[in-house]
Amino acid sequence: MKHLSTRTQRTLHLLAASAAFGPLLVLGLAGTASAQSSPQAAPAERVEVTGSRIRSLSAESPSPLQVISSDDIAKSGAVNIQDLLLKNPIAASPAISRTNSNFSTASAGVATVNLRNLGESRTLVLINGKRTVAGVPGSSAVDLNNIPTEFIERVEILTGGASSLYGSDAVAGVVNIVFKRSFEGVAADLQVGQSEEGDDRKKKFSLTFGTTGNNGKTSLMGHLAVSEQGAVYSRDRAPSAVDQFSVGARGDATARRPQDLFTAQRPFFSSFVPQGYFFTDSYNGTNAFTYNRAGQVVREDTNGTRGEATGFNRSEFRTIALPIKRALFAAKAEHEFAPSHSVYLDGSYAQSRSSTELEPYPLGSDDILPASGGQVPAGALVGGVLVRNPLVPDHIWNDISDTDGDGIPDYYFTRRMSEVGNRGNRAERDNFRFVTGVKGDFGASLAYEAFVGYGVTKESQTSGGQVNVLNFRYALDALPDTNDIDGDGNRTEAICRDANARAQGCVPINVFGRGAVSPAALNYVQAPGSLSTSTSQRVAGLSISGEAFTLPAGAVGYAAGVEYRKENSRSEFDALQQSGLNAGNAIPATRGSFDVSEVFFETRLPLLKNLPFVKQLTGVLAARGSDYSTVGNTTSWNAGLEWAVNSDVKVRLSRTQSTRAPNINELFAPPSQTFPAGLTDPCVGVTATSTGVTAERCRAAPGVNANIAANGSFRATQADLQGISGFDRGNPALQEEKGRSFTAGIVFTPSGVPALRNLSVTLDYFKIDISDAITATPRQFILTQCYSGDASFCRLVTRRANAVGPNSAGSISFLDSQDSNGGGEGVEGLDLTASYSLLLGPGRLSTRLAYTWMKEGYEIPAIGAARDKFAGEIGTPEHKFAFDLGYEFGNFSIRSTTTYIGKSAVDDQFLASNFAPRGRVPAGSVTVPAKAYLDLQFGYRVTKQWQLYAGIDNATGTKAPLIPSGVPSSVTGTETDAGTYDAIGRRYYLGLRASF
Incomplete structure (x- = not known):
């Protein structure tokens, strides 16, 4: 139907929906009339549980479901629900959290969830079963900072595809956050805490209140919460206090062993220093100067060795955990305007503030004058006479040679712009959401709901630490004002040579030495940045649920409905950032929108019951048709079988096809500059006599041959590895991706055995395969293919023909990537959950285990590429579990949570690229050890209204494994994978709860 107008397509969908609903509605009303003809007791309340849109008397889900209750949340001490979700073994490292986003230019401090390591874009987050607006512009990722933790009744985590029930994005699963339905009275919660190092301070206060009136027909409730989490700096933790780099990941020709990946060269200081580093003969280090701490000129040795005077410790300025402030308000109101019919309103407003901080900008003269390879004129030809820039000191001027033969001596420099200050941003995000609707029941066999909703997330960000490269260029070009051109009477000063620049306030800049930049020059060259984003969502839906007719094995349940959704997103940096003229990445504005009309249907068919070994056998079918303004028509479906062998054993099977339409960023993002890190150049070590495909393709580049001729073998310096740039871009031609999943599970609840009456065990097998996956081809894969596989990837690689600046x-120089439907992803494994409680001694003991065995996990970066397995690698361990143990007696309670992260390996693609020339390194052979974290909470109920509690997170002080910079998964500034492991350490908190 792509050739039809959007309005026409929606009309057809609504007609189709009406055709489907008509007979069902008649059947439902007929059932209602029959039920009302004879008085009977009020029916038990029917509820909707994540995994089915059909309301039923049972609160059990037909799909694998894990539940986090409000009691679990309270006994975790969590400020943000993300902290608790990360302990669940089906959740992998999130793309964004407060411990891994310090270097993000946007969305730093946002909290997301990533199920099965299939990505936030394939994890659908719902609030009360309905979609909510994204917190990351251009994506579907919800910011969990906007969720009021104490307002949550429970969190239901559905694993496996669920697009037929909830629409696009539910490929890996669904996280449904269910708010409290009603509340009577007032409850308050106050909590303070900090780490044993005295940082990571947190404060939290919440107030929940509610009332019911009009004989129970009207209910109102509200929630207010404020929280603050303090920063943790890299300098305050021994593993990350000093710059370091993995010895095994060094991109040079020295002998390396795989185990050296976890041996760090420490310190590994940056050569960009506040006092500057100056070259008078290109960047070869033979004619180089700097300044020592006393401000004295130091000439560099001819081998370019960096000494104490030239090293800069970037870790002194970096952050492990960002400071976050949150203020939230949520409210619910419901009024029964007629028996069994009510109108409702849910609304929330959240404001969060975050800030990042990292070292001052490392500026090179090639950033300012790229066209000339970084050559800075030390003077100018005025009337054919060479006039010296008076700010260039004698020791530079006397050593300069005219390298390009234009008659003007040139120099080069690198410099840490400490006068400009630390880089970082301050972001303020506002999230507003409301849903209003009407719902009701016509007897016990038909329910309906109609709703509309709107949500918007806005971000306003300011940033500092950058410079205006155009102004800097003018400020470097200075002449003595011997003729008093500016008319100030001073003939000994330096002025900017360009008259237009002078008119706009240009002040000559002195880059020679620590603190040499004057306040006036600083004011001229610094470039504060800004970012403005807006993401909005409009949704509407109409659904019915009920029982159509009765079969011998029971009533046939159904749910059907139509939904409409429109998404808009805009993300716009300041003009300098968009054009890359602030010495940073060029990030153009991204704007886009799409809408989708959908119709869905679900039915539960009771097939057999009360037979030998068959207490109940039920079939489940669901389908959803969607029409997108971007990709056209898509179809999702689900087929399942539930078999209750007896009262103790249930078996469930399901097969689904889920779809995910591309988001706004994937479709419409313009070329955005990036500077990828952790790459290994396959040409390193290649000589003029090396044989093989890699050597031949490397030597096909003239620059590589020149490098080999100069060094004997191809060499890449630290500056080369840090100087790689590239552009990421969206693709309007993208189509939807499809996920096929299969789950098979067994539920064991031995109610017939008194001693095991409170035992529940579930075991579920899962397998998800995604085809036509939307992916940005990994850059290391591009390099590997270019030089040893498919040579067509070489079109994305640009090498320097000659030495330019320090490179x-x-x-x-450039390594590009673009989104495409050429990939694939998949996971396979087992989930085990078990819970048990019993009376023991003077109190009750309760236990719960959630364990996941990730048997297989893979991604395919491009069509025809081999599977890149990630199961068992850092961030996605093969084995992970969370074990809760609690005991309550009298007014006392104690609870412990043990989170286990199994032994994990370094990325096998990185090993192959880094060590293949020295012999193959088997995948999984280089690992970090397993880690276990213990969290404790103690509670004492002083009175019925007052409760004291205290907790210790990471009570055993378990250290995060050292994953030095240069190794994949290392988060810059933390020297570990801070999204997976705890890089902060032991933390304490104390709280008080009151209810009236």
Whole structure:
């Protein structure tokens, strides 16, 4: 139906929906009339549980479901629900959290969830079963900072595809956050805490209140919460206090062993220093100067060795955990305007503030004058006479040679712009959401709901630490004002040579030495940045649920409905950032929108009951048709079988096809500059006599040959590895991706055995395969394919023909990537959950275990590429579990949570690229050890209204494994995978709860 107008397509959908609903509605009303003809007791309340849109008397889900209760949340001490979700073994490392986003130019401090390591875009987050607006512009990722933790009744985590029930994005699963339905009275919660190092301070206060009136027909409730989590700096933790780099990941020709990946060269200081580093003969280090701490000129040795005077410790300025402030308000109101019919309103407003901080900008003269390879004129030809820039000191001027033969001596420099200050951003995000609707029941066999909703997330960000490269260029070009051109009477000062620049306030800049930049020059060259984003969502839906007719094995349940959704997103940096003129990445504005009309149907068919070994056998069918303004028509479906062998054993099977339409960023993002890290150049070590495909393709680049001729083998310096840039871009031609999943599970609840009456065990097998996956081809894969596989990938690789600035001839200058439907992803494994409680001694003991065995996990980066397995690698361990143990007696309670993260391996693709020239390293052979974290909470109920509690997170002080910079998964500034492991350490908190 792509050739039809959007309005026409929606009309057809609504007609189709009406055709489907008509007979069902008649059957439902007929059932209602029959039921009303004879008085009977009020029916038990029917509820909707995640995994089915059919309301039923049972609160059990037909799909694998894990539940986090409000009691679990309270006994975790969590400020943000993300902290608790990360302990669940089916949740992998999130793309964004407060411990892994310090270097993000946007969305730093946002909290997301990633099920099965299939990505936030394939994890659908719902609130009360309905979609909510994204917190990351251009995506579907919800910011969990906007969720009021104490307002949550429970969190239901559905694993496996569920697009037929909830629409696009539910490929890996669904996280449904269910708010409290009603509340009577007032409850308050106050909590303070900090780490044993005295940082990571947190404060939290919440107030929940509610009332019911009009004989129970009207209910009102509200919630207010404020919280603050303090920063943790890299300098305050021994593993990350000093710059370091993995010895095994060094991109040079020295002998390395795989185990050296976890051996760090420490310190590994940056050569960009506040006092500057100056070259008078390109960047070869033979004619180089700097300044020592006393401000004295120091000439560099000819081998370019960096000494104490030239090293800069970036870790002194970096952050492990961002400071976050949150203020939230949520409210619910419901009024029964007629028996069994009510109108409702849910609304929330959330404001969060976060800030990042990292070291001052490392500026090179090639950032300012890229066209000339970084050559800075030390003077100018005025009337054919060479006039010296008076700010260039004698020791530079006397050593300069005219390298390009234009008659003007040139120099080069690198410098840490400490006068501009630390880089970082301050972001304020506002999230507003409301849903209003009407719902009701016509007897016990038909329910309906109609709703509309709107949500918007806005971000306003300011940033500092950058410079205006155009102004900097003018400020470097200075002449003595011997003729008093500016008319201030001073003939000994330096002025900017360009008259237009002078008119706009240009002040000459002195880059020679620590603190040499004057306040006036600083004011001219610094470039504060800004970012403005807006993401909005409009939704509407109409659904019915009921029982159509009765079969011998029971009533046939159904749910059907139509839904409409429109998404808009805009993300716009300041003009300098968009054009890359602030010495940073060029990030153009991204704007886009799409809408979708959908119709869905679900039915539960009771097939057999009360037979030998068959207490109940039920079939489940669901389907959803969607029409997108971007990709056209898509179809999702689900088929399942539930078999209750007896009262103790149930078996469930399901097969689904889920779809995910591309989001706004994937479709419409313009080329955005990035500077990828952790890449290994396959050409390193290649000589003029090396044989093989890699050597031949490397030597096909003139710059590589020049590098080999100069060094004997191809060499990539630290500057080369840090100087790789590239552009990421969206693709309007993208189509939807499809996920096929299969689950098979068994539920064991031995109610017939008194001693095991409170035992519940579930075991579920899962397998998800995603085809036509939307992916940005990994850059390391591009390099590997270019030089040892498919040579067509070489079109994305650009190498320097000659040495430019500090970068060697033949080094990679640009490595691009674009979204496409060429990938694939998949996971396979087992989930085990078990819970048990019993009376023991003077109190009750309760236990719960959630364990996941990730048997297989893979991604396919491009069509025809081999599977890149990630199961068992850092961030996605093969084995992970969370074990809760609690005991309550009298007014006392104690609870412990043990989170286990199994032994994990370094990315096998990185090993293959880094060590293949020295012999194959088997995948999984280089690992970090397993880690276990113990959290404790103690509670004492002083009176019926007052309760004291205290807790210790990471009570055993378990250290995060050292994953030095240069190794995949290392989060810059933390020297570990801070999204997976705890890089903060032991933390304490104390709280008080009151209810009236």
